[in-house]
Amino acid sequence: MKALLVGLGGFGGGWYRKLRSQYADIELAVADTDSGKRTAVEADGIPFYENVREAIERERPDLLINVTPREVHKRINELAFDHKLPVFCEKPIADNYEDAAAMVQRAEQEQIPFMIAENYRTFPAVRKLKQLLDEGAIGELRSMECDFFRQRQKITLERDEVLEEVIIHHFDLLRYLSGREVSRLYASRRHVFHIVMDLQAGIQASFRCSLTSQGRETQWAGDWRIEGSLGSLTFAGGVLELVTADGVRRMEDFSDVDAPGPFTEFLRSLEEHRPGETNARDYLKNQALADYTRRSLRTGVPVDPSDSWGYGPAVIRNFLRAELTGSVSHGGEGLVYGSKLFGSGDFDTPLKFLHYTVIPPGSSIGLHGHREDEELYVLLEGSGLMTVNGRTYRVEAGDIVLNKPWWRHGLRNDGDVPMKAIIFEVGIPK
Structure with missing residues (x-):
């Protein structure tokens, strides 16, 4: 090569x-x-x-x-x-x-293939920190704090390049260690650069940076304190400390973790025909955070960086304009008309489908069950009879009927106008 x-x-x-x-x-x-x-x-x-x-x-x-x-x-x-x-x-x-x-x-x-040479996340101590977090060593992640204090005159806090030259590394570490994106960001700068963030899943985070520190310098990855529901992790001075109800565990040797350098990872990704770990698409989110930090500094207010997450456009489908097809539903009487608005392939969670259903007068959805799945009927118009586990109930527009796993249920339109409903089903997480 x-x-x-x-x-x-x-x-x-x-x-x-x-x-x-x-x-x-x-x-x-x-x-x-x-x-x-x-x-x-x-x-x-x-x-x-x-x-x-x-x-x-x-x-x-x-x-x-x-x-x-x-x-x-x-x-x-x-x-x-x-x-x-x-x-x-x-x-x-x-x-x-x-x-x-x-x-x-x-x-x-x-x-x-396009990858950025981000090396802070490849430090063995950072890899160990990530391993412990992924193993649930401190339970549910709640807060993250990072301090970066160095004596370096070449780049000062008054020059914007500190964001792309220094702080972008710590944006990457924050996202890497948490596995979450930043949903709210507020930045201030005077003697110390201070950024306060909310992450997905309600995680709080803060970052402080000074490049004119007169005291002890942190390592390049910074000093970290990470709190969870079952304990905390700290990293400072090359020592990683895990504190839980079982006691304190100190770690200084990280030779047991796989920590390939970024160029090695790039070569592996080319050989395996996959995106590199710090591929440019993912790394763009770090540069976006630098850009949003500038916006917060300029306006003096918090900013919402969620449009940089790369999740794609909103998915909007209109059930009133959906094309309906008729069929006999679970052995019921007459035809029931409907449209599958979303299928399991549309969801990242255990949702299985979302249907828009129209039951004409005299028609019904026959008695049936969904094994381990749960199903909800959201009634939009009309009224009828809902049978659940052998008992029959009068239901009407505005009612929401929950059918739990193994429950048998069916719905009959005994009125003079069509019944309309949104029906969705949730399966067991895999």
């Missing part, structure tokens, strides 16, 4: 050394606009180009590694996409959220 590394400044130099020492089986070529780097690279027997397009066309690589400054990401990534090359790109995806979203959309439409 041949890789084209684009960019040798800053992180690029580190990637160059890592590729040569840890990925010796990959044939490497380099592109950088600084001609002064040519001599050293060619002395290593590596082809060097000052023009990326020329490098792609002459070397015909299998993938491109983009380690250029973020304002250049768009141009380099799109050039790679023009040649249908899988891209492994340093974060952020692009210099702004709009360009990032467009870039991700193009890669998806053209089915080009």
Whole structure:
């Protein structure tokens, strides 16, 4: 496999050394606009180009590694996409959220693998923390707090790039560890960058960041305190501590967890024909949170980032305009007309179906049961007789009838106008 590394400044130099020492089986070529780097690279027997397009066309690589400054990401990534090359790109995806979203959309439409080099979640201690959370070590997740304090003058809190250059890592960790998305976000900034968030499932989260700290520095992943219904997890100073009713467990050795680096994961994903763990579609949600943080700072009020979750458009179906078909229902009398508005394939939960049903006068749904499933009848119009477990009840518009597992039930229209109902069924979770 041949890789084209684009960019040798800053992180690029580190990637160059890592590729040569840890990925010796990959044939490497380099592109950088600084001609002064040519001599050293060619002395290593590596082809060097000052023009990326020329490098792609002459070397015909299998993938491109983009380690250029973020304002250049768009141009380099799109050039790679023009040649249908899988891209492994340093974060952020692009210099702004709009360009990032467009870039991700193009890669998806053209089915080009596109992954971001997010490494904080690959730290062994973070992997161990995730493992314990997934195992339910502290029960139901309730709150998450992260502090990141470093002495670093290059990027200051007054410059917006702190969001994409630093805090985006911790947005990723928050989403990775919780397995949830952020539903509400409020940010403030003075001496410390402070972000307060609500996550799905009612989880509370907060993040504090200072790049001019005068005290003890945190590790790059930050210091974490995570509270659950059965205990807590803390991580600080390289030590992970689990506190439950059974006592305190301290962990400093994390060699038992699988923690492949991001580039190894990218290569695996290509080989297995699947999205990489930090594929650009998922990582776009991190960059969206950076963009929403700016909005909150600008407006001084909380923002709702839920439209960045990537869940797709709302699903809306109109039962009044549905095409109805008639059939004998469970051996009942006459024809019952209906339309299946939703089937089991439409749901992520154990819902099985949702029907709109019209029972003409004199017709009925015969006695039947649904084994372990539960079913609800929501009566919209008309009236009739509902039989449940051998007893018959008068029901009318506005009534909601619950049929529990194994209950036998049927519905007869003994009136002069059609009965109309919404019926849905819920199965046992798999």
